[in-house]
Every structure is written in structure tokens, then in C-alpha cells.
Amino acid sequence: MSVLSVLKERGFIEDLTHTEALEDYLTHNRATCYIGFDPTASSLHVGSLVCIMALAHMQRHGHRPIALVGGGTGLIGDPSGKTELRKVITLEQIDENKKGIRNQLSRFLDFSDDKALLLDNAQWLTKLEYIPFLRDIGRHFSVNRMIKAESYKARMDSEDGLTFIEFNYMLLQAYDFMQLGSSYDCFLQMGGSDQWGNIVAGIDLVRRTLGKQAYGITFPLITTASGIKMGKTHKGAVWLDAQRFSPYEYYQFWVNADDADVERFLALFTFLPMEEIHQVSHLEGADLNKAKAVLAYEATKICHGEDEALKALQASVSMFGGIEIAATLLPGSSIPRGTHSAAGEESVPSTSYNKNDIVGKRLIIDLFMETNLCKSKSDARRLVQQGGAYVNDNRVAGVDQMVLESDAKADEILLRAGKKKYHKIILD
């Protein structure tokens, strides 16, 4: 089965150029393909996961993926300040971020032996000179055409307007494609559906300057069933970096997926066979929850490794109760089968305290605040007043409740805010 069919079947394809020629190109070549990533943060987040998984599928089919970090574009930023993502950042910062990004990507892609590349467009963009750029590249672009691009049209009509810098991103990205084409033999660019205009512009530029046929694929914008952009939560982005977003939280993120999203997410974010995934559509109620556990397990495994996935599963079980994974449910998954009951290690966020400093001395709401379960004392107070604060699964009765000796069993205190947020206090 060709990559293209696989990607199509799993829901990756929004649009593509030259359908037949591309299919042909991919079957007869070890193709090099690229996707651009933003280096403004030291970590990628779930929003980029579709792109990453697509690259992984490419690699699995013997093609060579390139992850292009936009270090050059990051150096420009965007003065309109409308898009948070385009902040000006320093070279050092970009280097730092690149390290983090490479680290994360290496969980999904094999960078050894030239099997995948991580490049930075600063390599060529910072060398550009304005006049030659205008003469050699700018001449190929028609402003008339550019402003017809969906991404620009919206901005042209909106009050926010469009800065010249943003307007130029299309040229720069097309230039990237051209560079990758001539230096790395890369003639396939992929990206989110908002990149369509930029990708097509690149294809044109490649044809005009290198005389080569290039291709493009865009992915759909993944939204949750409730219409929210994938990977955005109340807390902000769902990071792939374990430091910023623990494997346990990551696991929880997937378990909390909407019913209607489970099948789609399994297809996009795991490597489980599609025949198995289709079975999920028959499930409902508690059984569907088990499928969510598999989704969470697999997704966590891919991103953080099997050990962490297992820990997260166990932590989840000890928090929310046992779960039985039947052998027939998504058999391709390596999730341990059988009944999982509360036991074993947990990987719930924890903080250490000196027992003598706490017991009988501190208010419980203070602990909620200090462990970041609540963002202010008023917040903690509210939580208690509304009955959402728990210590070792006992509801906290009043805002002036102290930590008691009886709370400190086994030198641990389990704090809970609402139904899903836990924090463990470890007493020394």
C-alpha cells in the first residue's frame, strides 16, 4: 500500500497537487519531503502532531523526511503582534529551541544515517541580500495572485490588516522550498491547510527556477468534536516535552478525548492498523472508554516511550479506578491486556515537604495554592467553598481546615481539585 493511500485512509489528506504524478513520484523514488516547524518555543505541541506523524509515515515507507525549523523567519518576527507565534527571538534562543525540537522529533523519526534531516532555514535566509532577492525571486511573484491567496485575503479584509513582513513569508517559504529542492533533492512539501498558498507558491518557484516538478500535500486542521483547535486546553498548549507537560498529563489529555473523536484520533495519532481502528466505531459507553485508554497509551508510548505510557496508565488506574482491556480490543496495541487495578507506581505530580512544617501548621488551601492546583488563595477558597477540594478523597469542609496528622498517612497526602487534577504531597 502506498504512503499516499495510507495517509488518505488515516485522514491526513486535505488537499494535494498533481494527484497522479505525485503517486507515481512516490512509488518510483525515495522521495525527500519536508514540513516547516516554528522554532519560537522550545517544545512542539500536539498541534504539530499531525505533521510529525505524517513525516513518520513517510519515513516508514522509505522516504526521507526533513523537518525544517524556521530559524530565519523567527529572526524577523511579526510586528503586528496579532499572531502570538511570530515573536522575534534571538539566535541563541532558536538554537536552544532547535535542540528541544530535535529531541522530541527523534522519538517519532529516525535521524540516523541520513534517514531524516533537521534543517534550519536561517542557513540560507540570513545570507539573502535584498536586491538580488528581488531580482531573482521577487520577479516570479505576482502581487495580484498573492492577494488572492485565502490566507491573505482574510487578513486584507480584516481590521487587523497585514504587515509587509507577513506578506513576505510566502516568498521566503517558497525560497525555502527552492533551496531544499536544489540542495537536498526535496520536491515534496507538506503542511497544514493554511499553508496551501505558500506551498503552491513554492511549487511554482521551483518550476520556474529549477525547472523541476514539485508537489504539495496539506493536512486538514484537526479540531475536536466540540470545534476547538486540537491541542488547546484551558492550560494552553499540550506540549510534547515531558518537562512542560508530564507523560501522565499527556495520557490524560488523550483519555479525555471526546467520544466522537476516538476513531479519528486513533487513525491519526497511532500506528495501529486501520482494520482494528474501524472496530471502535461499534463501541459505546464504558467500552469506548477503554478504547480511549488504548488511544492514550499508544499516543503516550509514541511520544514518551513505553515505560512512561505504562506508568501513566497505572497512575490513571489508581486515580480513576481499574479498567479491563480485552485481548480483542485493538489487538495491535502493546497495551498490557487483562485487568488493571490500583497498584504500582504512580506518576502523579508531587511535591516534597517537611512533615513537621505542615501537619497541624498549614492551611489546606495554602497547599492547594503552592502546588499550583489553584492559582491564588481566593481560587483555592472558592474551590473549597464549592466542594471541589479533596484531601485523600475526603472533601475539605472549610477554608480554615488545617493539615492534620490523620491526613498524613503513609507520609503522603493526596490533594485533589475537582475530579481530575491531583497533586501528591510527599512528607519527609
Add this chain to the structure above:
RNA sequence: GGUGGGGUUCCCGAGUGGUCAAAGGGAUCAGACUGUAAAUCUGACGGCUCAGCCUUCGGAGGUUCAAAUCCUCCCCCCACCA
């Protein structure tokens, strides 16, 4: 550069001297119901030494017993014109 319109609590958006910690909606959080889902209902939603107090309405000053609301200067945004 000119003219006009704006900058309000996470977002949108009311408010034009006291009754304003500031309507309404969204988002979010908690409770109930559930399946760690969705929908629905209820409540909360600046901070604190919490039935009281303190700090907020682009920034800095000023008028007033009293300012988000009036005045001055500054910063920023938008539209049209050049």
C-alpha cells in the same frame, strides 16, 4: 503627514461623574447527572489577614467630597484621505 474613530477585568463587548470589582455573551472552574465523554441544570469567575478591606478600566499627571467616566500630555491601534 491630515481627518475621524478607538484602547474596559482571559476573549468579545456594555458602561460617559457616585447605586462599578464594572451589564451581557464566550471561555474557564466547581457541584449535580454520567462513562475521567457530550448535552443539560446550578453556582463561581481581580486579590486579600474575606460578610470587611485593597488594587484594576492603554500610560503619566490634574479637576472633584467622589473618575472607567471630565481636563492635559504621552503611547498604541483602526478607517479614510495624502
